[in-house]
Amino acid sequence: MSWMHRLRLRALAVVVGLVLGAFAVVGWMSVPALPALGVALVTAAAVVHTMSSKLSLPTCAGCGTDLTGQGAGAYGVVCPDCGTINQHIRVAMGEDATRRG
Ligand SMILES: [Zn+2]
Numbered sequence: 001m002s003w004m005h006r007l008r009l010r011a012l013a014v015v016v017g018l019v020l021g022a023f024a025v026v027g028w029m030s031v032p033a034l035p036a037l038g039v040a041l042v043t044a045a046a047v048v049h050t051m052s053s054k055l056s057l058p059t060c061a062g063c064g065t066d067l068t069g070q071g072a073g074a075y076g077v078v079c080p081d082c083g084t085i086n087q088h089i090r091v092a093m094g095e096d097a098t099r100r101g
Pocket of ligand 1: 060061062063064065079080081082083084
């Protein structure tokens with residue numbers, strides 16, 4: 001299972017856990033439902049944003065290693081740790097097209 005799959009599963013678990021926790025708080029403590037769900041959604045957004053903030057950097061999808069400074073080959077950046085070939089977003093969007101000629 002790659003780092004990206006584990007990240008997705010962790011984000012899903014956090015969101016499901018927060019929603020179930022919000023329902024439990026509403027049910028047990030008679031808290032109004034909308035504020036409790038609002039707090040749960042804001043917390044879920046903050047936690048998922050924190051978990052996925054590393055994705056704005058060139059990161060290996062296989063193991064999560066930071067690929068900053070690694071040279072891109074013809075098929076993408078090869079991770080020095082696990083050997084996964086990564087085509088990160090900057091290369092795919094053509095930002096590096098000027099550098100490669
Ligand atoms: Zn890797």
